[in-house]
Amino acid sequence: MIDDPVLVNDWHPVAGVDQLARGGPLGARLLGEDIVLWRSGDDHFAWRDLCVHRGTRLSLGKVVAGGALECPYHGWTYGTDGRCVLMPAHPEQTPPAKACVQVYRTAVAHGLIWVSLGSPAGGVPSFEMLEDPAYQVLRAGPYRVKASGPRIVENFLDVGHFPFVHEGILGDRARPEIADYETSTDSNGVLATGVKVFQPDPYATGHGSVVTYTYRVHRPLSASFIKHGEHSFGMLLSVTPHDAVDSTAWMWMAMNYEPESPMVEFQDRIFAQDRPILESQRPELLPLDLQAELHLRSDRTAIAYRRWLREIGVRTGTA
Numbered sequence: 001m002i003d004d005p006v007l008v009n010d011w012h013p014v015a016g017v018d019q020l021a022r023g024g025p026l027g028a029r030l031l032g033e034d035i036v037l038w039r040s041g042d043d044h045f046a047w048r049d050l051c052v053h054r055g056t057r058l059s060l061g062k063v064v065a066g067g068a069l070e071c072p073y074h075g076w077t078y079g080t081d082g083r084c085v086l087m088p089a090h091p092e093q094t095p096p097a098k099a100c101v102q103v104y105r106t107a108v109a110h111g112l113i114w115v116s117l118g119s120p121a122g123g124v125p126s127f128e129m130l131e132d133p134a135y136q137v138l139r140a141g142p143y144r145v146k147a148s149g150p151r152i153v154e155n156f157l158d159v160g161h162f163p164f165v166h167e168g169i170l171g172d173r174a175r176p177e178i179a180d181y182e183t184s185t186d187s188n189g190v191l192a193t194g195v196k197v198f199q200p201d202p203y204a205t206g207h208g209s210v211v212t213y214t215y216r217v218h219r220p221l222s223a224s225f226i227k228h229g230e231h232s233f234g235m236l237l238s239v240t241p242h243d244a245v246d247s248t249a250w251m252w253m254a255m256n257y258e259p260e261s262p263m264v265e266f267q268d269r270i271f272a273q274d275r276p277i278l279e280s281q282r283p284e285l286l287p288l289d290l291q292a293e294l295h296l297r298s299d300r301t302a303i304a305y306r307r308w309l310r311e312i313g314v315r316t317g318t319a
């Protein structure tokens with residue numbers, strides 16, 4: 001496991017609830033740790049993906065009798081609390097107390113299974129537009145990216161790249177200027193308000209307009225924006241840090257209007273434009289020393305984000 005108390009004690013999305021529809025098991029990787037996910041009824045489990053007998057991956061095993069996980073190698077069977085309940089070679093023998101896998105906390109929210117490898121102080125990131133019945137909510141991704149989680153979040157917060165990376169959709173190279181806006185930071189994260197940009201097609205409806213964004217960083221690897229204008233459109237991003245520079249981005253979109261093109265495909269196109277940029281950035285780890293890269297006034301959200309990560313001591317994907 002990566003030595004990063006802040007992220008170890010945070011919640012991270014690891015799989016869609018639908019991926020465990022048949023019970024699992026399913027392997028996942030979080031913060032350098034291999035985990036096995038499985039389900040029994042309405043309960044979801046996340047354990048270290050390692051049988052204590054001979055170190056085999058439990059994610060290669062199977063869910064048996066609806067409520068236990070069987071190792072693929074010698075069939076040791078673990079109950080929902082992670083204790084071994086059966087060693088088939090010696091069915092009469094009570095498994096020793098040490099025959100117990102490492103169990104982690106799980107939560108279900110926004111259609112995903114979330115895991116914490118530690119003791120989270122708060123809950124899964126929430127975003128009010130996802131709870132508001134006035135909005136249609138769609139999920140895009142997951143997008144696996146060979147990049148650091150903080151680099152992905154910073155890209156999400158960055159409007160200066162729109163005219164170049166998303167030319168003709170989210171920006172216009174003839175109108176690349178970014179007016180000044182405000183940011184503030186507190187213990188809950190970063191807030192940027194009044195971020196204005198001209199967009200040729202901000203809502204996938206085929207019409208251009210100036211839109212104003214409110215950006216929020218909720219957790220080190222979760223951020224949202226709300227686009228205010230002719231319509232309201234919001235997005236929540238949560239990034240799974242598999243390893244320092246191997247991540248998965250999950251996105252939820254909320255809108256109070258009927259888009260003219262399918263929004264998930266629209267987001268797939270946008271993300272396909274960001275991906276090569278993200279995978280090309282060097283150093284791969286986001287530098288938290290503000291002297292390490294150059295910053296403009298329009299980068300103030302990124303500056304605030306880097307400062308905050310440094311302040312709270314996030315280590316994964318940062319330098």
Ligand code: FES
Pocket residue numbers: 051052053054055056071072073074075076
């Ligand atoms: S390694 Fe799992 S039962 Fe032997």
Ligand SMILES: [Fe+2]
Pocket residue numbers: 155161165166270274
């Ligand atoms: Fe982008």
